[in-house]
Amino acid sequence: MGRTLYEKIWEKHAVVEVQNQPSLLYIDLHLVHEVTSPQAFEGLRIKNRKVRRPDLTVATMDHSIPTTDRSLPFKDQVAKKQVDALAKNCREFGIQLFDLDSRNQGIVHVIAPELGLTQPGMTIVCGDSHTSTHGAFGALAFGIGTSEVEHVLATQTLKQFKSKTLAINIHGTLPQGTTAKDLILSIIGKYGHDFATGFVVEYRGEAIRNLTMEERMTICNMSIEMGARAGLIQPDEKTFNYLKGKQAVPDGMEWEEALAEWKKYYTDEDAEFDLTADFNAAEIIPQVTWGTNPGQVAGITEVIPLMEDLPASQIGPAKKALKYMGLQPGAPITEIGINKVFIGSCTNSRIEDLRKAAKIVNGYKVAEHVEALVVPGSQLVKMLAEAEGLDQIFISAGFQWREAGCSMCLGMNEDLVLPEERCASTSNRNFEGRQGRNARTHLVSPEMAAAAAIAGRFIDVREWPVKYNKEVGVQ
Amino acid sequence: MSGFKTLQGKAAALDRANVDTDQIIPKQFLKRIEKTGFGQYLFYDWRFTKDGLPNPEFELNKEENLGAPILIANENFGCGSSREHAPWALGDYGFKVIIAPSFADIFHQNCLKNGLLPITLPAETVEYLLKCAKSQPYELKVDLQNQVIEDEHSFSVSFSINDYWKKMLINGWDEIEITLQLESSISNFEEKLLAVQ
Numbered sequence: 084m085g086r087t088l089y090e091k092i093w094e095k096h097a098v099v100e101v102q103n104q105p106s107l108l109y110i111d112l113h114l115v116h117e118v119t120s121p122q123a124f125e126g127l128r129i130k131n132r133k134v135r136r137p138d139l140t141v142a143t144m145d146h147s148i149p150t151t152d153r154s155l156p157f158k159d160q161v162a163k164k165q166v167d168a169l170a171k172n173c174r175e176f177g178i179q180l181f182d183l184d185s186r187n188q189g190i191v192h193v194i195a196p197e198l199g200l201t202q203p204g205m206t207i208v209c210g211d212s213h214t215s216t217h218g219a220f221g222a223l224a225f226g227i228g229t230s231e232v233e234h235v236l237a238t239q240t241l242k243q244f245k246s247k248t249l250a251i252n253i254h255g256t257l258p259q260g261t262t263a264k265d266l267i268l269s270i271i272g273k274y275g276h277d278f279a280t281g282f283v284v285e286y287r288g289e290a291i292r293n294l295t296m297e298e299r300m301t302i303c304n305m306s307i308e309m310g311a312r313a314g315l316i317q318p319d320e321k322t323f324n325y326l327k328g329k330q331a332v333p334d335g336m337e338w339e340e341a342l343a344e345w346k347k348y349y350t351d352e353d354a355e356f357d358l359t360a361d362f363n364a365a366e367i368i369p370q371v372t373w374g375t376n377p378g379q380v381a382g383i384t385e386v387i388p389l390m391e392d393l394p395a396s397q398i399g400p401a402k403k404a405l406k407y408m409g410l411q412p413g414a415p416i417t418e419i420g421i422n423k424v425f426i427g428s429c430t431n432s433r434i435e436d437l438r439k440a441a442k443i444v445n446g447y448k449v450a451e452h453v454e455a456l457v458v459p460g461s462q463l464v465k466m467l468a469e470a471e472g473l474d475q476i477f478i479s480a481g482f483q484w485r486e487a488g489c490s491m492c493l494g495m496n497e498d499l500v501l502p503e504e505r506c507a508s509t510s511n512r513n514f515e516g517r518q519g520r521n522a523r524t525h526l527v528s529p530e531m532a533a534a535a536a537i538a539g540r541f542i543d544v545r546e547w548p549v550k551y552n553k554e555v556g557v558q
Numbered sequence: 559m560s561g562f563k564t565l566q567g568k569a570a571a572l573d574r575a576n577v578d579t580d581q582i583i584p585k586q587f588l589k590r591i592e593k594t595g596f597g598q599y600l601f602y603d604w605r606f607t608k609d610g611l612p613n614p615e616f617e618l619n620k621e622e623n624l625g626a627p628i629l630i631a632n633e634n635f636g637c638g639s640s641r642e643h644a645p646w647a648l649g650d651y652g653f654k655v656i657i658a659p660s661f662a663d664i665f666h667q668n669c670l671k672n673g674l675l676p677i678t679l680p681a682e683t684v685e686y687l688l689k690c691a692k693s694q695p696y697e698l699k700v701d702l703q704n705q706v707i708e709d710e711h712s713f714s715v716s717f718s719i720n721d722y723w724k725k726m727l728i729n730g731w732d733e734i735e736i737t738l739q740l741e742s743s744i745s746n747f748e749e750k751l752l753a754v755q
Contacts, residue, residue, distance in 0.1 A: 098747045099740055104722045107740060109747055119641065121591035132734070135744075147589050161589040168591045212640040212664060228642035228668035229593075230733070238737045240744060244720075276576070277634040280663055310637065312663050376576055376637075400575050493639075495585045502608070514580045514638060516603045 085351025087248050088315050089283045092223040092348065096206045098240055105242040111205040113235050114191045115142035115178065117169040118495070119210030123233035124172040135239040137177040141200060144169060144183055145190045147495040150458050150485035153183055162496065176236075189461025189487040192216040192429040196300065197463055199329025203318035203345035208235055213429045213511065214313075215306040219299035220326075221318035221348045223283070226307065246312045247357040249282035250350075253290040255365030260545030262439075263298035264431060264509070264528035266290065267305045268370040268380050270362055276378035280310030282358065285350060290364035291316055296325040297433045304430045305511050308377040317349045371416050371541050372513045372526040374404035379513075383531070383543045387414045407515055408523050409503065416541050419525065423506035424455035424536040425518070426482075426529055428492035431509035432460030434467050436529040441473040443533035443547055449481035450539030456483045456498065458490040482536070494518045507535040561730035562673060565654050566699040570623035571630045571691035578638035579665060583647040596643055597650030622695045630687045631658040635676075636665025645672045655700050657707070659684045670723050673730065675702060677717045686713075702728060 086094070099107040113136075120142070127134070134140060147162040149155075157163035166183075173180035181187040187194055192213055195201045201217045207224035208214060210232045217224035227241065235241055257266060284306050291299065299316050306314030323342060326332045333341050368382040379401065381387060387405065389412045390398050405412065410419070426432070426440050437459065449455045457477050459465035465487055468474055474484045491498040492510035500506045500522035509532050513524040527535065530544045538551055551557075587599040604616045612619050618626075629648070635658040636644060645668045648656070654674060659681040661669075669676045677700070679687075690696045690709065699708045702724065708714045726733065737744075 099743050103720070107737065107743070109744070109751070118588050122593045122642075125591070125593070130734070132738075159589070165589045165591055210640060210642075212638065226640035226664055228640055228645075228664060228671060230642060230668065230671035234734050234737065237734050238744060239748075240737060242733060242737065277637065277660065277662070280634070280660065307638075310634070310662060376578075403574075493580075493585050495588060512578075512580070512638060514578045516584055517580050520584075520603055520608065 085354035087350045087354045087356060088221060088285055088317055088348055089223065089246070089248055090354070092204055092206065093245060095204065105244045107240045108206060108243045109240055110208055110235050111139060112195070112200055112207045113140045114195055114207065114209035114214070115140060115232070116146055116191050116209070116211065117144050117165045118146040119229050120172065120232055121165060121168045122229050123210075123236055124176065126233040127176070127236060132237045134176040134178065134236045139239060140178045140236070141181075141195070142169060142173050142178050143181040143188055143191050143194055145487075146489045146493070148183060148488045149496050150488045150490045150498060153486055158497065186462050186466070189463065190429045190432065190489055192300075192304065193432060193460030193464065196220065196296070197329070197461060199326055199332035202326065202332070202341070203322060204348040208241060212307045213304050215311065216300050216304040216429055218303035218306065218314040219296060219316050220322055221315060221345070223313055223315065225313040246283040247281055249279055249284045249311070249358045249360065250356040251284055251286050251360045251362060253286060253288040253362045253364050255290055255363050256293055257290060257364050258367065261367050261369055262528040262530060263294055263301040265367055265370045266364055267302050268372065268377060268526060269367045271305065271309050271378045272370065272380040273362065274309065274360065276308055276376045277310040279306070282311050283313045283315060284309075284311045285315045285317070285356070287317070292319065295435060296321055297435045300433070301430055305377065308511055318345055369528065369531050369544050371419070371531065372524070373408065373410060373416065374401060375407055375513055375515050376404070377511070377513060377526060379404055380526070381416055383416055383541060385416055387412050387416070389413050417543065418540065420505065420540040421507045421525070421535050422453060422504040423500050424449075424453060424532050425458070425491040425506055425508040425510065426456065426532050427458030427460065427490050428510035429460065429489070430511045431529050432458060432464065434464050436509065437464065437468050437473050438471070440529040440533035441476040443530050443544065444480045444482070444537065445476050447480055447537045447548075449536045453536055453539055455481065455536040456485060456491060458485040458498070459487050461487045480537070491518055494522075500524065507532045507541065560673070562654070562675060562702055562727045564699065564701045564703070565627060567628055567697060568623065568626035569628040569630055569687065569691045569696050569698045570618055570626035571688045572617050573632055573688045573692065575632045576634045576637055577631060579636055579641050579644040580638055582636065582644040583641065588641060588643055593646055594650060596647035597652070600647040600651040625652060627652055627654045628698050628700065629653050629656045630684065630691050631656055632684070632688070633659045633681070635661050637662035640664045640668070642668045642672070645669045645674050649674050657684060657687060670727065671733065673727065675700070675727060677707070677719075679715060679717060683715055
């Protein structure tokens with residue numbers, strides 16, 4: 084019988100396999116950041132252990148850092164201590180670090196692909212659940228806890244039980260005005276935000292093949308939001324073209340060898356998945372979450388569901404979510420007004436995201452009562468956007484243009500949504516308190532966030548700017 | 559890490575689905591670089607009012623639940639972020655066992671690595687336990703060796719756990735130490751990898 088992409092990567096990396104025990108899996112790339120690593124390094128020190136392969140380990144600072152002027156001192160001394168600890172640990176254990184002064188600094192899941200560190204067929208781990216992002220390249224990539232970070236640092240391996248496999252076949256093409264973000268939110272909305280727990284998902288089908296690499300990263304990024312261990316997409320010509328010429332990617336003869344190796348990573352035609360689901364991309368519309376998990380989502384032309392229309396098991400959580408969100412069942416999505424807009428995060432902060440958002444914003448002004456932020460995913464994205472003049476489009480519209488980091492996605496720094504404020508956010512989690520205590524988060528695509536910033540409420544981006552112009556009386 | 563064999567104690571009910579790790583330990587407490595002291599921040603936004611006072615409405619603040627080492631939770635417990643600060647906070651607060659109909663993957667793994675026993679039981683069984691723990695002071699006995707949970711009355715249920723994890727928990731072994739014993743396998747693997755490239 085044929086093998087799936089997941090099984091091929093697994094078999095290549097299995098160091099030791101024993102029946103009924105977790106396998107020992109070799110890790111090709113270990114990404115490290117300041118929040119989930121200090122206790123792991125401390126563990127090594129206590130036991131007098133070394134980092135086995137500092138050359139396969141790369142660190143950056145992204146979660147707790149300010150996104151304002153980098154020349155100013157940290158306001159938050161606890162965050163400063165954490166960032167300093169990472170710098171010290173990297174020095175002591177010989178690990179490459181992209182610190183706040185580096186042009187390669189950025190969100191860990193943005194920088195590894197753009198530097199070409201992420202490659203097909205690899206195993207990649209990081210103490211961060213959105214490590215699933217790298218699956219867009221056909222790499223087995225998943226988030227781990229700090230104990231596992233320590234284990235990988237010390238042994239370059241990880242103990243893992245094999246996951247079940249789930250194929251999501253996505254047919255058709257995305258309609259005009261919809262995005263990869265709308266697609267993944269629609270899928271989570273349809274199947275529920277824990278339906279893939281225990282599985283590694285492979286996204287397949289025409290709709291996936293048609294996506295750019297950055298769009299594929301958006302899809303794989305949110306695999307964890309349906310509970311999946313990892314998300315995978317088979318590498319193809321788009322993958323190889325994206326990687327060609329990137330800093331960490333080999334060239335010349337070695338490029339040909341790498342390419343030959345990468346082409347081995349696909350699911351055989353006769354391979355079998357433990358579970359298969361089908362999804363039609365052609366019918367989706369722009370999505371807006373209304374609740375406190377990513378599965379509580381509706382289309383822009385729809386209303387917040389009536390409780391009687393929900394399955395019995397979802398009524399309790401929906402009531403609780405609406406109470407927190409300050410919303411009523413049956414209310415149209417387009418009537419939800421917002422105070423904050425966040426364009427950023429490892430889901431949607433890459434150059435294509437910024438280009439699309441800038442296109443919407445160009446020539447308009449952010450609504451008076453709205454505070455809007457653009458936080459590029461990396462310094463490289465920021466520099467590229469500035470070279471293209473995107474920063475000026477955002478700034479003239481009234482957006483704040485920030486330095487790279489995780490920022491308001493989780494509000495570990497000063498970028499917070501205040502109590503009962505409502506934020507249109509391009510991030511990945513709308514959990515209670517995620518962006519700040521009692522903050523109300525609505526997950527959307529960059530285009531939808533940009534349009535919401537101008538209109539001050541959610542608006543159907545498919546009709547942008549015609550309908551908006553008519554409403555406000557612009558010719 | 560000390561080993562885990564049996565445990566008898568109060569069981570507290572937290573009857574909420576999809577409790578994510580952002581709830582278990584909010585992000586403002588993730589900047590600490592120590593592994594200890596997270597218990598005081600457990601469920602912070604639920605446990606304390608915005609003035610920092612204990613919220614009398616919150617389940618775990620009720621008199622009968624104080625000091626409980628067993629938490630009965632609902633489905634998809636621990637979803638979201640991979641932060642190990644979540645099991646550190648639960649353990650530091652005093653929990654040793656969490657019973658739920660389902661757990662999120664990474665959280666489940668993180669618990670086992672910190673001597674915290676996550677037990678998955680059928681939804682009806684958890685519903686029964688939640689009802690018991692909500693209506694009266696309720697004690698459970700968790701026997702990991704024999705994989706059985708009992709109350710002081712007639713309730714008894716067996717649970718499953720992978721033998722590997724059972725052994726690791728009972729003995730309180732250091733997983734890294736065990737892997738380091740496979741050093742020659744890892745080195746051979748690396749040589750093989752290099753030879754191919």
